[in-house]
Amino acid sequence: xxxxxxxxxxLEYNSxxxxxxxxxxxxxxxxxxxxxxxxxxxxxxxxxxxxxxxGELRLAVIEGDQATTLDASRVAAQGVPTVQINTGSECHLExxxxxxxxxxxxxxxxxxxxxxxxxxxICPVEFDLGEDAKVLVVSLPEGEDKPLKYRPSFIxxxxxxxxKLDLAPYLAVSADRLCQFIGTINGSARIIPLSCxxxxxxxxxxxxxxxxxxxxxxxxxxx
Amino acid sequence: xxxxxxxxxxLEYNSxxxxxxxxxxxxxxxxxxxxxxxxxxxxxxxxxxxxxxxGELRLAVIEGDQATTLDASRVAAQGVPTVQINTGSECHLExxxxxxxxxxxxxxxxxxxxxxxxxxxICPVEFDLGEDAKVLVVSLPEGEDKPLKYRPSFIxxxxxxxxKLDLAPYLAVSADRLCQFIGTINGSARIIPLSCxxxxxxxxxxxxxxxxxxxxxxxxxxx
Numbered sequence: 001x002x003x004x005x006x007x008x009x010x011l012e013y014n015s016x017x018x019x020x021x022x023x024x025x026x027x028x029x030x031x032x033x034x035x036x037x038x039x040x041x042x043x044x045x046x047x048x049x050x051x052x053x054x055g056e057l058r059l060a061v062i063e064g065d066q067a068t069t070l071d072a073s074r075v076a077a078q079g080v081p082t083v084q085i086n087t088g089s090e091c092h093l094e095x096x097x098x099x100x101x102x103x104x105x106x107x108x109x110x111x112x113x114x115x116x117x118x119x120x121x122i123c124p125v126e127f128d129l130g131e132d133a134k135v136l137v138v139s140l141p142e143g144e145d146k147p148l149k150y151r152p153s154f155i156x157x158x159x160x161x162x163x164k165l166d167l168a169p170y171l172a173v174s175a176d177r178l179c180q181f182i183g184t185i186n187g188s189a190r191i192i193p194l195s196c197x198x199x200x201x202x203x204x205x206x207x208x209x210x211x212x213x214x215x216x217x218x219x220x221x222x223x
Numbered sequence: 224x225x226x227x228x229x230x231x232x233x234l235e236y237n238s239x240x241x242x243x244x245x246x247x248x249x250x251x252x253x254x255x256x257x258x259x260x261x262x263x264x265x266x267x268x269x270x271x272x273x274x275x276x277x278g279e280l281r282l283a284v285i286e287g288d289q290a291t292t293l294d295a296s297r298v299a300a301q302g303v304p305t306v307q308i309n310t311g312s313e314c315h316l317e318x319x320x321x322x323x324x325x326x327x328x329x330x331x332x333x334x335x336x337x338x339x340x341x342x343x344x345i346c347p348v349e350f351d352l353g354e355d356a357k358v359l360v361v362s363l364p365e366g367e368d369k370p371l372k373y374r375p376s377f378i379x380x381x382x383x384x385x386x387k388l389d390l391a392p393y394l395a396v397s398a399d400r401l402c403q404f405i406g407t408i409n410g411s412a413r414i415i416p417l418s419c420x421x422x423x424x425x426x427x428x429x430x431x432x433x434x435x436x437x438x439x440x441x442x443x444x445x446x
């Protein structure tokens with residue numbers, strides 16, 4: 001049972017580095033930590049977001065994956081400054097990896113920094129990356145019961161995107177019931193059903209993002 | 224960097240307990256460790272397998288989840304002896320949890336023991352549960368690139384099920400390309416595309432399972 005205090009050490013070290021990340025990033029930049037199961041649609045959401053906000057807000061992206069630069073290539077094709085972190089056998093991003101990536105991004109020319117975590121609905125939530133908000137993506141094909149079974153990630157999120165609404169006609173899954181289950185686990189998160197294929201609901205997500213950026217900048221003027 | 228040797232300790236301890244699991248389970252019982260992302264369809268596959276093999280082979284199931292007994296209830300409704308392990312904040316099953324569950328199953332009257340791991344495409348593969356084979360489930364909506372991005376789990380599996388074939392017409396994902404990518408990562412695994420909704424391919428999976436059981440029993444007679 002030696003491992004429990006050591007895990008605490010890792011988390012304490014990570015929290016200290018996350019504080020450094022917050023200091024390193026301008027208070028005018030909104031930083032989001034995007035978390036989901038593998039294949040829930042994080043990268044596609046980033047692609048659609050970048051395309052929709054072109055000319056309005058400047059994005060930068062940090063991509064976390066065990067292996068490959070596939071996701072970074074997709075995002076960079078949208079003209080977005082992107083850094084890929086390959087975690088090898090690790091199942092989540094840590095703040096020390098984010099702080100190393102920051103120097104490779106033009107942060108003076110960025111409004112929103114999106115950190116796409118490794119596809120994993122459990123482990124990433126433990127590690128503060130210095131973000132302003134965690135955004136969870138859950139997709140309809142994963143089923144209605146995921147909020148009940150993976151509570152910590154759903155509890156920690158400020159916004160929860162219910163993705164792949166376009167598949168609803170072909171699944172024995174109710175988007176309404178999934179949203180209700182999310183509401184019982186996390187009553188304060190903004191729940192945003194959408195489809196990156198049809199574009200339905202994307203405007204609600206973009207408005208949430210704009211409002212979060214405004215709130216961050218307003219708070220920085222006060223403090 | 225203190226944590227690396229400690230992680231090794233955990234894995235060594237787990238391997239020792241996994242050996243005890245193998246000793247505790249009769250050589251006439253085939254034990255499978257079922258691994259996938261959240262919502263790839265592990266529980267539905269077990270339900271369909273139990274229904275199809277009723278009267279032919281006797282199943283028992285150990286269900287791993289962070290929380291709830293939802294999956295155990297679904298499987299038990301098929302008349303299958305089932306134990307639920309709730310892992311709390313943990314992201315995977317360990318052999319010590321399996322050995323504790325064994326005493327609650329009628330193993331003298333079982334042909335196939337299926338251990339459904341926590342929904343996570345990364346961490347479970349590190350922990351030997353005393354199984355004869357790892358079976359990976361990946362579903363079409365997760366996308367074609369998952370074998371390339373989550374290599375260790377794909378490499379470790381003896382059978383890889385490509386699930387939710389029925390959704391192919393509604394996705395920009397090719398089942399053929401996904402199978403090809405799996406083949407480049409693991410050339411020896413049996414790749415089994417199927418749909419638990421239409422039943423397509425289920426016979427191939429059941430034949431693989433029957434053959435694996437025969438091979439286990441034949442090996443136990445030789446040794």
